[in-house]
Amino acid sequence: MRALRRDLTAALVALVVLTLVLGLGYPLLVTGIAQVAFPGAANGSLVRDGAGRVIGSRLLGQGFGGRARDFQSRPSQTGYSASATAFSNAGPNDAATRAAIAASARAYLRRERPYDPALTRAAIPPDAVQTSASGVDPHISVANARIQTHRVATARGLPLARVERLIAAHTDGRALGLFGEPGVNVLTLNLALDEEGSR
Amino acid sequence: MTAQGWLQLAVFLGLIVAVTPLLGGYMARVFTGERVLLARVLGPVERGFYRLLRVDPAHEHDWKAYARAVLAFSLVSWLGLYAILQLQGHLPFNPAGFGPAPWDVTFNTTSSYVTNTNWQYYGGETTLSNFSQMAGLAVQNFASAAVGIAVVVAVIRGFAARSVATLGNFWVDLTRTLLYVLLPIAFVAALVLVSQGVVQSLAAAHHGIVVGPVASQEAIKLLGTNGGGFYNVNSAMPFENPTAFSNLVEMLLIVCIPAALTATFGRMVGSRRQGWAVFAGMLALFAVAVAIVFVAEGHGSPAQHLAGVAGGNMEGKEVRFGIADSSLFAAITTVTSCGAVNAAMQSLTGFGGALPMASMMTGEVVFGGVGSGLASMLLFVLLAVFLAGLMVGRTPEYLGKKIGVREVKLTMAGTLAVPLLVLATTAVAIATRAGKASLSVHGPQGFSETLYAYTSQANNNGSAFAGYSGFVQPHPPGNAGASGIAFADLLGSGAMLAGRFLPLLAVLAVAGALAGRRVAPAGPGTMRTDTPTFVVLLVGTILLVALLTFVPALLLGPVVQGLAGRTF
Numbered sequence: 001m002r003a004l005r006r007d008l009t010a011a012l013v014a015l016v017v018l019t020l021v022l023g024l025g026y027p028l029l030v031t032g033i034a035q036v037a038f039p040g041a042a043n044g045s046l047v048r049d050g051a052g053r054v055i056g057s058r059l060l061g062q063g064f065g066g067r068a069r070d071f072q073s074r075p076s077q078t079g080y081s082a083s084a085t086a087f088s089n090a091g092p093n094d095a096a097t098r099a100a101i102a103a104s105a106r107a108y109l110r111r112e113r114p115y116d117p118a119l120t121r122a123a124i125p126p127d128a129v130q131t132s133a134s135g136v137d138p139h140i141s142v143a144n145a146r147i148q149t150h151r152v153a154t155a156r157g158l159p160l161a162r163v164e165r166l167i168a169a170h171t172d173g174r175a176l177g178l179f180g181e182p183g184v185n186v187l188t189l190n191l192a193l194d195e196e197g198s199r
Numbered sequence: 200m201t202a203q204g205w206l207q208l209a210v211f212l213g214l215i216v217a218v219t220p221l222l223g224g225y226m227a228r229v230f231t232g233e234r235v236l237l238a239r240v241l242g243p244v245e246r247g248f249y250r251l252l253r254v255d256p257a258h259e260h261d262w263k264a265y266a267r268a269v270l271a272f273s274l275v276s277w278l279g280l281y282a283i284l285q286l287q288g289h290l291p292f293n294p295a296g297f298g299p300a301p302w303d304v305t306f307n308t309t310s311s312y313v314t315n316t317n318w319q320y321y322g323g324e325t326t327l328s329n330f331s332q333m334a335g336l337a338v339q340n341f342a343s344a345a346v347g348i349a350v351v352v353a354v355i356r357g358f359a360a361r362s363v364a365t366l367g368n369f370w371v372d373l374t375r376t377l378l379y380v381l382l383p384i385a386f387v388a389a390l391v392l393v394s395q396g397v398v399q400s401l402a403a404a405h406h407g408i409v410v411g412p413v414a415s416q417e418a419i420k421l422l423g424t425n426g427g428g429f430y431n432v433n434s435a436m437p438f439e440n441p442t443a444f445s446n447l448v449e450m451l452l453i454v455c456i457p458a459a460l461t462a463t464f465g466r467m468v469g470s471r472r473q474g475w476a477v478f479a480g481m482l483a484l485f486a487v488a489v490a491i492v493f494v495a496e497g498h499g500s501p502a503q504h505l506a507g508v509a510g511g512n513m514e515g516k517e518v519r520f521g522i523a524d525s526s527l528f529a530a531i532t533t534v535t536s537c538g539a540v541n542a543a544m545q546s547l548t549g550f551g552g553a554l555p556m557a558s559m560m561t562g563e564v565v566f567g568g569v570g571s572g573l574a575s576m577l578l579f580v581l582l583a584v585f586l587a588g589l590m591v592g593r594t595p596e597y598l599g600k601k602i603g604v605r606e607v608k609l610t611m612a613g614t615l616a617v618p619l620l621v622l623a624t625t626a627v628a629i630a631t632r633a634g635k636a637s638l639s640v641h642g643p644q645g646f647s648e649t650l651y652a653y654t655s656q657a658n659n660n661g662s663a664f665a666g667y668s669g670f671v672q673p674h675p676p677g678n679a680g681a682s683g684i685a686f687a688d689l690l691g692s693g694a695m696l697a698g699r700f701l702p703l704l705a706v707l708a709v710a711g712a713l714a715g716r717r718v719a720p721a722g723p724g725t726m727r728t729d730t731p732t733f734v735v736l737l738v739g740t741i742l743l744v745a746l747l748t749f750v751p752a753l754l755l756g757p758v759v760q761g762l763a764g765r766t767f
Contacts, residue, residue, distance in 0.1 A: 003264065007271035010252040010370060014272065015279050015342075017251060018377070022341045023334030026382065027399075027415040030389045034399040034414065037390070042399040044410050044438065054406045059396050059437035074518070082408045084325045084676050085432040087543035089666040090514050091644040092500035092552075095766040097514065102506040121507045130503065130514035133435035133542045139518035172442065172519065179207055180443025181521030 047187060057082070058188055060136040066111065068155040070190045071140070071148050074127055075104050078135035088131040104129035115150035139183025142171060156197055166192050204497070204523035208489055211450065211527060212482065218455050219478060223462020229379045230352045230372065231467065237379050248374050259365035262711025265353050266704055268369035269346060273313055273700075276342055281309040283335040284327075293328035294403035300326050303683035304670045310692035312336050314699035315343035315568055317420070317427030317538055317661035318691060320669035320683070324409045324430050325676040329401060332429060337416045341385075344423025345376040347570030350703055351460060352376075354574050357710025358598055359468045364715030366707070380456070381422060388418035388452055395448075396441035413438055421452035424568045426538030426661040434528070434541040435517055443519050446541060450528055453537045457566035460573045468598055472729035477576060480737045484565040485534050488554045493526040495551035501764050512551070515543025526551070533558040536568030538661025545648065545664035549761025552664070553753060556651055559658045561745045562617055562702075568659060571699075574706045580728070581610045581709070583740040587726055597728060599718035606709050613705030617657050617698050618748040624653040624694045625752065633686035639666030642767035647756035656691045657698035
């Protein structure tokens, strides 16, 4: 019994000390260094407009309301919420999943086919019609962006080649040239297009 | 299923092989009391900590005293964490002004973090203050991981040829793990993650964007195979895992310690080949699991094919990770006891979801949790040795130590406790009205959800088919006006606590029985346990136990889904 009491006392002291060191000291030290060394990244990689107003984060996808002149993000379960993230939890054999994907595919074709008449349902990249994990995936696949190029170039009156160059400039490549998949950052691409148009 | 994808998987396996001897050798030096470089700086801190705790670092425990210290520390941790979470409304660093979550949800969360499970019925950014995340959850991320490592180190000492019958001092192992292994690696990793875009700030939410002390928590969440995310969608959230590079770092953080402990084991028992043999068994099972998930996900889901969309299954996956790195992460997080996710597990295809489930069902011995994985694996090693002994009619022995009746009984108890727990809790949850209140969908997917939930909790994993719910929140989500589903919360808590401490006690008892036992020199009749033949036997034993136990359950859920080309 005395041994148990000794262990419990040691455990209590250990927990208090660990809470101070690991629970406060460690995260506050990391915060301090991060805020000095990587202030942009540590605060959410925020993107501002010309007047300095925050319009989002380059890491968080947003909705672009189906506007013809903008590249469109992937479907989001949460309406692109950055304050309450959630999975769709759409199962691979759920009838509801099938219906949701079919509805997204119809909407995608309705939006893109007027500008790209050869587009078929089977040629739609899967990322364009299936919801992302985070609901705020900032990227679309390169194939998805290429299809949307026709619409955006027409709506903005820009040459196709110029839009394609911008896509290349806003594509985040693989890590070490190997890991992950290339993705086109939709927010920064649309902002670059806005700038291109106003020039 | 591109060549690029296969190359990623192959290179990642290579990275694990490369890291294992380096980190494993370092940890062996830490736990045999050798002076490591960091000890020059942190030595005074270590000794000061012992004085505060009033423990004598030179005093070693037998297995019962060691287990008592582990249980005492875990009990106090549980009470402390429960108090912090319930009192968060009165504590600092609470920019969103969150009150406490319902008591049953908090009960589940507390059991979850103290057992290194990190099962989450709550969404972090909508329910927890920064104080609860930092001083509550992240502290247990460190502590529960350190407990797991301390226990396996004690177990290794039992297997090693030492002249004493003790297993070491828990407080010393705990301290050295934290000071020389977890804290330094987590610190460096946190800064690397920030450089990639993981947020680290104490500011309040602004413009609808929630930030917090994420990077510091992310690093230990993965390194300690904890898995509980700051955000609800875990490592899929760009603020937790912004780039393909951060994803690579996170995957390595998860697997490095569990893998490296095999090398630590080899060095501490005086035969590196023994460590590599165990490692080889783990790596083989892991490679098969990853490959199957990758093929299944690349093939796409029935729902998508029926909707006329070709290509791989991107539902619940992020573009920057793609199918290869999402499959790899799903396999890594379930062969280890991590449970962090970078994709929605519930949206994996039938077989893509079956493999993570099956990986957990092996008892997470393929790398496994920090510490608990190797500890459980050593039980399987004893089982394999025992089976081989039966076949050839010799007294089984491992590393020169005879395995007696008592050790075999304890081994059986240790390996069967968790599978029984999984099946019993799943059966209760699927057969009762109270259990079905947690389902998001019926049919095979509903069964898969339930099976996954109790497999994950009893094995202390923490990943989820996240449709399964124990927490009902209003819109927009928060704690005010929310309620828990007490049945799921408490059944899950029971599974997590029993799943953590029953195998832990069994394996400590085995180690205690083996400690100090005389080592017989190897003779011509000794079965070698460092050969490919033994690795095959070991893998076979693991598969045999897992398959016999779980195939009927797997058939009812994920296998039906995988084979059916239709929706339900």
